[in-house]
Amino acid sequence: MDLDQALNELFKLLKIPVLACIFFILKNIKPVSFFSANVVEQRLFSKEQLFGFKVIKHILNTLFWMIVLYPATFYLRGIIPGPNDLFSYVIVILGGIIWGVIVIINEGSFSKIKSSRLCKGIFVTVFMVCLILFYTQLYNFFIDSLLSEEFNLKILGISMLVLFLFTLPIPFILIPISKFIKWSNEQSVYIEDEKKQKWYILYSINKETVLLGNKHEQRLCSKTMIKRKEELYNTPIEMVKTDN
Structure with missing residues (x-):
């Protein structure tokens, strides 16, 4: 099965769930009134509406990271090591260790680290570098596969959907980071x-x-x-x- 056929099969599998999600959002949420409501009004919405709001917010955050990572990948294509390189394993392991330490610190351990701006800055900077390098490698691998196929709008649309699915975990991954640096507007x-x-x-x-x-x-x-x-x-x- 070539890339075009694989993407077509994936699109068929995702088509119904995506349509169902859109229908759920439109049915249970009035987007204009919800997003224009202040925090008190939002807290008086139903549980289903609040869940829908979180889903939409997560999707928007994912799209933001796609907009950041896609051009960054093209800019770094010439210097990013291949995904099978030892460098890939290093950034995954290092980033995973830092993320785990941050989660532990958020639970109340190592309070001296959390109170130090220098330590927090180093931890967050190194983690974000690892995260961006990992995803630009992933994007680069997928873009190389895409460029090997004959270009058409269908392939482009399905490829954007696949990249969106790859990027979906980022907002979840960044929740402990946001808590660590107290960067929240909620x-x-x-x-x-x-x-x-x-x-x-x-x-x-x-x-x-x-x-x-x-x-x-x-x-x-x-x-x-x-x-x-x-x-x-x-x-x-x-x-x-x-x-x-």
């Missing part, structure tokens, strides 16, 4: 009860009620409670920046 919202305890608004259960918890993420909560939305009227709502 916010949580909460109210305080009579005892000054914070209750974070998690999501709407239905049109009348909303779920609150004692942590900004449901998986971290040890306590939750349900309130009617009308009980939040005239209640001061605080906003706080949170890590990813």
Whole structure:
């Protein structure tokens, strides 16, 4: 099976799931009203809508990295070692070790490293260099395979889809990095009860009620409670920046 046939088969397999994903997004999310909503309004959307928002955000982040990596690959084509080179294994191992150390530091270990700007800068810089080199090698390998085939728009479209799938893990990989350098624009919202305890608004259960918890993420909560939305009227709502 040549590259053209393989890509055609992949496109056939992905066609239905992609269409289903688009249908789900359009059905459960009103894109204009959702993305123009402030953080408080977003927290009053349903669980399904919040999930859809995260999916769209992940897709946009993936497309951003494709836009960065694709021209970078063409620029570095002459100096990037081949994917079977020992260099590839070195950057994967080194990047993996640094990523693992960052995850451990985020859990509370090695607090001196996290408090040092120099150490954080070195760790993040080396990791990002490894990540970019690994992906430019991957892109370069795929582009070389693509250029060996007769060019047409169909091949180009399917190849972009394949590169998109290769790039999908990057936003997930960068979550610990974002937490490590405290680079996040996400916010949580909460109210305080009579005892000054914070209750974070998690999501709407239905049109009348909303779920609150004692942590900004449901998986971290040890306590939750349900309130009617009308009980939040005239209640001061605080906003706080949170890590990813």
